[in-house]
Amino acid sequence: MWMNNPGNYSNKRLLCLLGAFALIWLALAGHPAWSREPAKAGEKEKAEAPAPATPPMGEVAFIGKFTSPVKRFVVMPFQGIITTLEVQAGQQVKKDEVLAHYHLTPEAALLLQRRLSPPQVKDLEVKLAEVERTLSHAGAKRREVEQLAAKGMASKQAQSQVEKDYKLLGQQKQAIQKQLSREKKIAAEDLQVLRTHLGEGVGEGHAPQAAALKSPINGFVLFVHPDLRTGAQIEANTPVFQVGVMDPLVVKAQVHEMESLRVKVGDPADILPESLPGKKFEARVSRLSWVPMKPGLDLPTYYEAEFEVPNPDMTLKEGMKVRIVMRKPK
Incomplete structure (x- = not known):
């Protein structure tokens, strides 16, 4: 039947060719190589250049x-009764600024007197005087025995015993002198400590009854003892302030x-x-x-x-x- 109508056959053939071309064009348009414009030479090199190596950061x-x-503590050096409280926690202070005043109790005043006149120093001074007197007598006896020995009137045994006693007394004197020197040094250092707490007027025969607590450094008052208030009795060696x-x-x-x-x-x-x-x-x-x-x-x-x-x-x-x-x- 279609052979009898050659015009229809040509039209159908043309439509098939057009459809085939349309499918090919669509397929090529979807390909990445056809969907983008060619990159320029410079842009292509830039795109392909590796990124700088930046290590990732973590927390x-x-x-x-x-x-x-x-931080420094301020310690109550003696048993005492607080008379005034000059600072509170959080307050800025300077070195040697007064933090509180207190009055020594009678017991603390007695102990202070003993520290200012240490008995061990007095005892050693007495012992040293006795040994020196005995040594002086021993020296005189030694010279007498030597004179008698020179005349043949003293035995060697007596001379040896006198010499031995004299040397022993000399050794005792040296030992007491060393001990006395050590005790005097300790007493002098203790006096400096007392003057730090009580003032330069402290000395043998003079012990003040009132004193003050001072800041050891520049800073802020970080801690105040909860019992620290006017009229409170605070025991010795109690940390009452902290400055930092x-x-x-x-x-x-x-x-x-x-x-x-x-x-x-x-x-x-x-x-x-x-x-x-x-x-x-x-x-x-x-x-x-x-x-x-x-x-x-x-x-x-x-x-x-x-x-x-x-x-x-x-x-x-x-x-x-x-x-x-x-x-x-x-």
């Missing part, structure tokens, strides 16, 4: 607490042995206090121990690290817990 984090790098430096502060942390290999003195760190959300403080590693905190074989090995943190406005306080973050190459 090294620790937990620590703020502490004062220098607050700028800079240090953070002490425990660093695991694996992390300690990536940390060195001078490395920067970020300090994030838990009590100050959103606040970040800059710090640097100021110290890293080379000795483990606990050397036991059955325990993990940690080293103590210190981070120095400036604190010019006194925002940070002793004992605040913090998170320490350091960024190190992986």
Whole structure:
């Protein structure tokens, strides 16, 4: 039938060819090599150039607490009764500034008198005087025996015994002199200690009844004994104040042995206090121990690290817990 209509046959043939060309064009258009324009020579080299090797950074984090790098206790040197309290916790003080005044109890005043006139020194001085007197008599007897021996009127045994007694007394004198010198030195050093607590006017026969507690360094009052108040009796050797430096502060942390290999003195760190959300403080590693905190074989090995943190406005306080973050190459 189609042979009788050659026009229809030509039209169908043309449509098939057009459809085939359309399929080929669609296939080629979807191929990556045909879908992009050819890259320029410079752009191709730039695209193929390797990126610079930048090692990925990772966080090294620790937990620590703020502490004062220098702290000194002020100890009650004698039993006494507080008469005035001059400072409170958190107050800035200077070296030798008075923190409190107190009055010695009668028992403390008696003990102070004994320290100012140590009996052992007096006893040794008496012993030395007795030995020197005996030695003088022994020396006179020695000379007498030597004169008699020269005339043949004294035996060698008597002469030997006198010489032996004289040398023994001389040795006793030297021993007492050494002991006395040592005791006098101790007494002089003790007197200097007493003058530090009670003033330069302290001496034998003069013991003041009132005294003051002073700050040993420049800093801030970190601790005041809870019983320290006007009229309170405080026993001797009781720590009543603590004064410490607050700028800079240090953070002490425990660093695991694996992390300690990536940390060195001078490395920067970020300090994030838990009590100050959103606040970040800059710090640097100021110290890293080379000795483990606990050397036991059955325990993990940690080293103590210190981070120095400036604190010019006194925002940070002793004992605040913090998170320490350091960024190190992986």
